[in-house]
Amino acid sequence: MRAVTDDGVAIRCLYPPDHERAAALEIEASRFGLAHLGAAFGRYPYRTLTIVHPPTGADEAGGMEYPTLITTGGSWLVGGAFGRFVEAVTLHELAHQWFYGLVATNEHRYPFLDEGLTSYAEADVLRARHGAASAARVLGLELDILAIYRAGAIEAGHNAVIGQAAPDFVQGSDYGALVYGRMATLVSTLEGVYGRDLIRGAVGRYAREGRFRHPGPEALLAAVREDAGDGAAEALRLAVFERGWVDYAVAGMESYAGGGEGPAQGGADGGAAVYRGHAFVRRRGTLVLPVDVDLHGADGAVQRVRWDAREPAARLPYAGASRLVAVVIDPERRVLLDEDLTNNAAREGRQVLAPRVLHGASLAAGVLLTLLGP
């Protein structure tokens, strides 16, 4: 199966019998990926791209990259419950054309510059193609590839340093979770905190300047520092070389009428405030990443404040027309590297029973009893 991109790159896919749909998907994903990755990290310079989908029994040959040639893998039955595995493998190997291929880093010494940035680029393309359903869309649920990368990245976060040489990883699982997953999660976190354009631009600058060269980590740090600032570069360095981590948590809240001195000065919305109070928030860990904090009033009004998170704990002032009833740190979940997302919110009268979960689980139980019960 063959195709030619708008830029004149001839794509050829070699596949075993029955895999026509997978081959077509791989070519389509590659066309999209070449355009998307080319725009972000510099144009693909070659005239050809060969995709090899190994047959059943030769699966270990899949998921490999060489200049102008990649191998993929996966079932003939693409999509559905199988998620986007075929696309993910294809785009991951394609991204290797840039990270280790065109930007010829030392894969052995700094695998995070190879597999880590490739995983970040893979997630970037998958999100561009499928949005929040970048990993799968099953039963109406949208699953993001970074949600999956993040889960492994958090689990292994304290096990080892991301930025070490490949043989220094004691376990292969740590290598996978840290070099692939945590690096992708880290760069995406920096995008969320400092701006996608800035961080993606910085990685793009690093890729363009390092093209046909052998850059090291300092080149990536310099590009991030130049485009996104010292804070972003320091966070990157800490996270890569010193097991940097972070966990935000809501420690509590309080509000009271009037504040004892008459009505408050005014809420964030400009209206007269009659309630004052505080949200108590904490940051554990070594990474200093500023975050948004939402303060919810009892009347439904939401005030968003920016917390620079330089101190490990803070008391954020609240002034509003009603009581402060809930606090949410990082409501848009930009800091994917946050170790525990379940302590990022607190509210008065917390839910005791999760109704949506009860619905789903009882429906599943009902089906189970229908099948197996008397």
Add this chain to the structure above:
Amino acid sequence: MRGAVEGGEIDPVASPDGGGVDGGSPARAALPAPRRPAARRRPGVVALYFAYRALSALVLAAPVSLFAARLVGGHPRGDAVLFDPGSVMLVEVARVAKDAAALIAAQMGLGALLASAFGLIPLAIVIVALGRSGPLTASLVGGRVARALGPLTLLWGAALAAEVAAAALVTLLGLKLLGSMQLGPRAYDVAGAAVVLVAALAIAAIGILHDLARVAAVDEQRGFYMSASRALSTAVSAPLASAWAFFWRSALAVAALASAVGIARAVGLSSGARVALAFGAQHAGIAITVFLRVSWLAAAMRLLDRTREAGSGR
């Protein structure tokens, strides 16, 4: 009153084949009109059976819901955050809960086992009620249910064992056969799906026999062996009627449950009202499956009656 006409119907225990535990009643001589048991004539027991199913499902689901609420119940949007695009919080809760997952799964498995075991009681009540018309007394129902519980439990265990054995045998033999054939990936997967379908049909066939035997055990008050024998002879004498009566109702039940899932998806779970609507659709789906289940049991009763009548020369 056993063995005599109750509520205008003859007690099936007084069956002419004498297989009942207390056959030989004088009432046998009076041949009444054939019974026409039907689910629609017993809305009360259908409701009882629905209540058992719905309550069991909620009880089984409650630990998961409580656990999820402990993790995300502090969010102003509650567990709605679990279903946000990208499912970051859903994956996070799964990650945090992984240590508790085995415990919850074990609890749910045990709960499902208990719900199935205790479910034999409402099932027996349904069968008793289907077998007669008019009001039911607690002593009558209780007595017949109590006498049937032993055979019902034995039948349940035997059917489970037979279903597992049949599924394993069909699957293993099927996969071994497929392995010996030179099939491409697509053909192999399609053939594998066919093997799974055959295994499912084998399980369904055992399920049909199981239900026929259950009806015989309760309605005719027979023991384990005689119930199984009656089920087998009924299925052999009316295989198509048995299969048809079972499968069209099963197909409708699957459609009802799929519709409940589809409605829940279409409605979404973004607000309390929508969640309530989804719950309503879910319970409507369960109610339909329960009605169809009771309808199938009534059909099984008619099939058993027919073979008994044929056997007695009526």
